[in-house]
Amino acid sequence: MKISHTQLDQCLLQPRQWLREQSAQKFGFKMGYGRVLKLSIGRYHKMNSASDARRYMHELIAKHDLKNNARIDENEVTLDLYMKWHQKSGVNTADSMTRIQLDVGGYLQLSGIISRVDVTNDGYHGILFGVNQTNWKSQLRMPLIQKALADKYVRPVQDISVGVQGIDGSTLDVITFSPRQIRQAEEVFMDLGERIRALAP
Secondary structure: OEEEHHHHHHHHHOHHHHHHHHHHOOOOOOOOHHHHHHHHHHHHHHHOOHHHHHHHHHHHHHHOOOOOHHHHHHHHHHHHHHHHHHHHHOOEEEEEEEEEEEEOOOOOEEEEEEEEEEEOOOOEEEEEEOOOOOOHHHOOHHHHHHHHHHHHHOOOHHHEEEEEEOOOOOOOEEEOOOHHHHHHHHHHHHHHHHHHHHHOO
């Protein structure tokens, strides 16, 4: 059973409620302003073009009939701030809006989107946008994301760091978990999978 890394800590705290919500969830999603912004940043990295990213954002806004001018203006400003940061930073971005999947041999499989993957002198950084919680380093998903990226790019886990950044390009922060910490996270993830298996109809 797949679980998004964005839902993992909620599931860990309230597995029964998470399972209920998954059973009731309708397929598909509604395109919102936040997703438009993330997709536009992804387009910027894919095309290496600020003007293309701006044009793509407006195409998405029109396509999904988004009409809140204040939110549209906010998206435009944030996108420009992000692109200016990236252009000045010298960061070497290898991928963006990239999918991960991690199977540790249990009932649950971790999945989801990583906002940006950078190449560094030591390996790779996997970055999530807009994670404001002060406790992000203690979230179960973080060492699991590190392992998933190591598998995806066929690198030792010590060569991968994970981190968070404001979607406007501010406050980039990264951490590298040890192999022992990753194994412990995998064990917790497997135990959670068994709890979900027992609760599933």
